[in-house]
Amino acid sequence: MIRGLAIAALCAAAAACGRSDAAVTVWHAYDKDERAAIEALAADWNAAHPERQVELVAMPYDGFGDKLGSAIPNGNGPDLFLYSQDRLGDWTAAGVLEPIEFWIDDATAARFTPEALASLAYHDALWGLPVAVKSLALFVRTDLVPTPPRTTDELLAMAPALTARGSFALAYPVDDLYAHAPWLHGFGGHAMDGDTPTIATAEAVAAAGFARELVQRKVVPAEADAALTATLFAEGKAAMAISGPWFIADIPAGVPYTITTLPTVSATGLAAAPYLGTEGILMSARARDKDAAIAVALAFTSDAAAARRAERAGQVVPNPAAYRGALADAPRLAAFRKQLAHTVPMPVSPAMRAVWTPYKNALGQVVSGAASPAAALEKAATDIATYARTEGAR
């Protein structure tokens, strides 16, 4: 009796181990519709490949990147995972990622827009297949702003009338570099030049000065974070908001809105250009069965799979052939696709990781009036250099 039980337990354990060994594990931090879409794709794969199952593991977004970076080198990570390209620099240097250009020929590469695929390339190698592209765009409440502003001057001109009604013209996290980037690029500046941070440039100073002007003229609230931006927009206390595709889920039903491209910066005539983030399916350097993993990655990024993700979750997919039928003129996707023409790829360099917090501090000082744009950015540049020094020491 006891021996029978022990044998049964051993078999069960062996079967469990056997199954998870044979499966391709995919970690992701998707939620809601995106999660449902990727789960549907996994279910399709599993129905067609009983011998090589896909096991999806949903992770909380906070700390997801750190978890990947520490789990994979210890051999506890996934075979594949979904992440944006901004840590490629760190992860390729740390040997977290498997280069995949070996498996990708020109015919496969032709699935994707060249920019999206190129954003997952680094140091002459390809590190992932693009799943979705994400950038900011302008959300406009059509009941408050019938014609969206085409230039920043138009934006400023709209503000007094809206302020009189108790609304801000625009809301976005003013001190966040990611949300500030459209202005930075619109004034002709850049946060990084290759691996070198370029912080206290004349263009960056002008852009920070513009952000301060927006706050001082009460066009934009001073302390809106992402959550407050959503609340203000939903309640009509902000007529417009700068945010990305994820913002759609935060807008309550019944709020009349449209999505459009960000305005042109009047001072320079350049379009405000947000960062372009490419979410890719990346392979762990410790993937157990790399052939199976690449087959799953290719299946999840096929034109048909991309179309399903776009339909189900509203993802802006980088597969041009996916936009057929109803998807071809879905208005929200169209707006983000239009914004893609005016974007700057998110820097991949490891040095960028040291930029975010000091830049946030600087913007906070500037918009509150505690420091001049030039002084605040000089200070940020010094702080960033402190961290970059240890970054580059080896």
Place this chain on the structure above:
Amino acid sequence: MKAGDLRRALRDALMIGALLWLAVTAAYVRDRNKDATQRALRHAQAAAELIAAGETPPTPTAAAAIVGAPVASKQHGFLRRRVAHTAAGPRPLGGPTAPAVDKLLYDAAGRFDKDGPFVAMLPDGSERAVAAVATARGPAIAITAGPEPRAPVPWLAVVGHLGLMLVLVGVGAVLGGRARGVGVAAGLATWAFPAYLAGGPGLALAILAVAAAAGWAHATGATDRAIAGVRAHKVALSFLAPAGVAMIVLVVVPFAVGLALGFYDHHHGRWTFVGLANFKRILTGDGHALSDPLNFWFILGVTLAWTFVNVILHVLFGTLFALILRQPWLKARGLWRVLLIVPWAVPNYITALIWKGMFAGEYGAVNSILSGLGLDRVSWFSSWATAFSANVATNTWLGFPFMMVVALGALESIPKELEEAAEVDGASSWQRFKEITLPHLKPALGPAIVLGSIWTFNMFNVIALVSGGKPGGSTDILVTDAYRWAFERGEQYGMAAALGTIIFLLLLGWTLIGRGLTKGDEEARP
């Protein structure tokens, strides 16, 4: 000679011998794996050299080829193709359905282009080696077929050795007297020989030392006493064991790891020993001015001010409310007591987020009240003084109930007769407070203040959630700064760990001082 002597000698030898056997086995396995690795590397290297010379390698290889230079695709520069020249002719490497071993050849060629000739184990744990040597047509690459065979475990030698050990121990016990200890030591010392073969002289010396110590312990009866002790307290030890294991796993190990990390630098997943460099960087201010929030001494100053102000306010409000709750005129005392404890019962991050919302610039409750009173709105988190005050207000709300509960307990213990007697003697209410209430409060509040100051010193949630260090990191305290080193400044875990060690030492010192202070109080108690 007594039968008991022999039994005890064998018992001690086997117990210590089991530990030595584990150590020697670990060294043996390591040595054997190292040997297999070296053979794999030699085979790969030899095979690669044969291919380079145009011959066919005799040892079985998973793949052997000369791999040509990469040719970039016209559309995408990062899609690069290589061709493998094998005995069977050339074949392109790559494509969606390429065999797995081709990927290894392709990656090895890429590594050769970057680092030059190399020989290494594959990182996939398959115990295969890969070698690349230069030829005119590109690197000649060979990959071994699988794990190298290992030498069989010498079981006969193990059994013989065990026998020799027992014989030596037995002879010692039979001879009796001084020879008992010598026998145990000599028996255990036999482990030094295999240890020398597998692990080198260091391990052998360590084993000799253990053997000598064990012999001495046996001769003096120390092992007997230790075992008798364990036997006598069997039940107590079995009760302690789960907590002991939990303490080791949850406290001792993380603590030791944390201490050790402070001496390392972390970069791209690699750890480099840097000695005291992290501590030096922190304690010298790392080149930042004293007024710069990146300077350790600035943050330490903020942390001390933060702790000091908070604890004073906690004690003041706690004692005040405790005294009010004791007043005979107070109605619905139970209700008030519950209400005043509520801030303590709510999770502190919830409270912190609520207070952060109340201090928000445009729509916060505090500013709404201020403008309702006709005052200017304050941008709370744009200057140090206001941001610090917002943090302190939040933490005072969180902290006073603890002091109040402690003070209430102490006040309950004051004998009624004492107060009545004082009242009869005509003492004023101030005199009664000063001479009776306060001396009774002191011994209870002392430890509470030490505890409260440690909590406040490390109050991560309030700082991180209310001001978030704004403006410009100047309201950060040491723990939130340690967090930033780890997660916002390029994963410098070593700096974070070193700062953690410094925080520990500061609090250790404070606890020792605080213990001295409260002890003094207790002794002074009438």
